[in-house]
Amino acid sequence: MKHVAVIGVGQTKFGELWERSLRSISLEAGIRAIEDAGIEGREIQALYIGNMSGMFTGQEHLSALAADMSGLNPIPTVRCEVACASAAAAFRQAYLSLLSGQYDIIMAAGAEKMTDLMGSGVLTTLMGAGDQEWEGSFGVTFAGLYALMARRHMHEYGTTQEQMALVSVNNHKNAVNNEYAQFRFPISVDDVLNSPIIASPLHLLDCSPITDGAAAVIMATEDAVKKLKIENPVWILGSGQASGQLALHDRESLTKIDSTIVAAKQAYEQSNLKPDDINYAEVHDCFSINEILAIEDLGFCKKGEGGKFVEDDKINTEIKINSTGGLKAIGHPVGATGIRQIIDIVRNIRDRGGIGLAQNIGGSGATCVVNILGDNYAK
Amino acid sequence: MPNKSSIPLSWRLNKSIYRLVGNKCKRCGTFFFPSRDICPKCRRKGDIEEVVFSGEGEVYSYTMINVAPKGFEQQTPYLIGIIKLKEGPLITGQIVRPNNNIEIGKKVYAVFRKLTEDSKSGIIKYGFKFKIKD
8 A cells, every 4th residue: 555645734814815816825825835845846746626616706727727826837737626525525636646656746725715705695605515406496505404404413312502502612712722713712602502593503603604715735655755855744544535415305314424424434444543543633513513413423422422522522532623623713715624624633643643534524415525644654 | 606597497397396296216116306317226227207296294304594595585584494295205495484383293285385586587486385284
């Protein structure tokens, strides 16, 4: 088995970056990743970039634009799109390309400039990740889809709105020291429960925000890592990706996301690791209920016990979940989040060693990508 | 999403949205709404046949939408439900505002209603919504 490592990471600040354009944030993330890796831009042989929708800016074909702006022409580029999991998919495509032996060094990135679009247009664009004909056409929003899942989880397992609120409270607490985060202030359970209802039972503070941001990583094969004398490579130990039904109503259950279960199984099997072995997890808390679903579907606790797991603070004591603030507090530029998660795992591993897992969901769960990284592939 | 509704899109969905026409796989007996061109279980071995659904079912999950996408801003707040149809499949749709409290398990039936309307020009879309049985 060949091995691949992340050798450089870079990102922009996440937030409402009205003064920045899609091309400028993509470029900044890429340059920072190249500088962090300590390589030259000309050593990059291909670019995969996640970007959910051209409807935010009118700009499609971002991959070629990003290569152009950064002087990386004529390397091949591909924009990857699987809704909010686009960046993790770009990462995985880069990984598979490196394993294929075709390349030695690749950049994987993600970028989204959501605030160029105003008001209800953002919700309509996001809803493109659901079933446009049979969900969107009736006025369902993404908050609505996750609200339908939350209601069902409350009904089947007794999960409470307070438990969901605690997800947001914890993520805000964790983002206070994250210089890249959109929201760096703590909130209380009462703040969440007193915030306006977006789609019952989900309140405003159960929802991740609308965010601009870009993130990029440089990935290299083991031979290239040695040749470049990289001192702090973080290795990819396992990777999985799965699809599921696009529309909620076509699933056998609304309280689990099968694509997470399948993608996680692939990543655990490849890495020969168990949920117990994971020290840090970046999970896809686009809405608070989804962190609870992720905790269960990734195997950190039994199905139905995710709310209790949060309430008992096991997201800090048993395993560090979203230790840098999650999508809720860092912000969720949809097509960039998957790489941002990888970067936070890499930073954790560089500082403290150990093993981290990133779970990136597309839509209401029709795509899931799970990657496991560690400081040493021989462990 | 364009500002004006797509006439071809509405036109081809009319049969399903007006009359709840879906289909079933005769081989495995699974009902589909919306209809599917192939049965995901039996795939090419399946045998698809058109079915008109009764519109009877019960609330499987629901949410009150307060922040709406384009075209629905004037309707807030509105109720969206996932309905478990008597024939088996789950289906997404609006629930006409009930007089009493809504909860999971309440019996519903399909009614024909206006869904959305483009601004002064464009098309008016009609189709099913669900109403709570009293």
